[in-house]
Amino acid sequence: MSSTPSTRHRRYEDVLALLTGTLFAALGVLMFKQIGLVTGGTTGIAFLLHYGTGWNFGAVFFVLNLPFYLLAWRRMGPAFTVKTFAAVALLAVFTNALPQWIHFDVLHPLLATLLGGSLIGCGMLILFRHRASLGGFNVLVLYLQERYGWRAGMLQMALDCSIVLVSFFLRDWQLIALSVLGAVVVNQTLATNHRAGRYVAM
Template sequence: MSGADHAPGGPGEPPRHNLFDDLQALLTGTLFVALGLVLFRQAGLMTGGTTGIALLLHHATGWRFGLLLFVINLPFYALAWRRMGPRFVVKTVAAVTLLAWLSEALPGWLQLAWVAPPFAAVGGGLLIGAGFIILFRHRASLGGLNVLVLWLQERFGWRAGYVQAAIDAAIVLTALPWLDATRLGLSVLAAVAMNFALAVNHRPGRYVAF
């Protein structure tokens, strides 16, 4: 990329990210999220977002998880294309693909014998929240509800972390038939930790995603 790619878009605007900036952000952000999901899976915790919705529907219907996740994300990609532009959608599709690959590869690189469930909830939640922030700041997301909450933040000024926390908590609570009370409570704690990181570090007017 040329030096012009780092030039401000206008008076008072910050420099734009170049291709290297975006590539490292996609790799780092998705790696953080994948590591957080490893901790969740090890502790048997539920997650929110479209991943959580797909898991709920999988448990309820027996339909294939991958197909459900793909179908659930389609309307959100359409929203992203219309409201945020093709560049955002391309980066988001790349991030989702990379996360899918890392989720398959990590068990071969990292094997955990045991993890304390409370640590998995808090540590995994903070890792995922940090990963989301990195992606958001480079005009990318992991699709689904990330797209919706980012649009709501940019359109109405609603804090992305608070909106995501409310949605994720509702999804996790819906998983009650498949979780015992302890894992349900820890899953809610994980959603709170993840969205605490978002709410504190990704505020409207400080560093927007678009």
């Protein structure tokens, strides 16, 4: 009898995925931050608080995600919760560290929107496929996808665009338009590449 190869990710693969996914997302966040964009979820709320108060983005992002760990633990299990906590912490660290290692002398707003959004989406996709997330609404939409089959990317897009629209009171219309486009790029990346049943990570 031939044995079927295991599809379960090994521990070192999960570690590499956490590092790669959060680094991709942090680079996208850095591009958004460079030109003053807003995005959705707890990341978007952290952006708004950062722009409005000057508080450290990474620290605000980390604190905003704390209430979501209870839902993650109860609904998604301890392994998912631990990996999500690690991903959130890594993103907070990387968003603070990257400006010391890389900066953009020239960064066109449209390129930052498209490339930054794609990087964030790819980073989230990597994490999703290793049973992790960037916390916040990621936890909620992944639970709803697993429980009801709703597409995570489309649901995340609706939530993200709602938060971006709130920023009309704080940002000018050009940045808002680019922010909406960025949210669409992020979540279209997820909607296209992360459908229930197409890829199941054990």
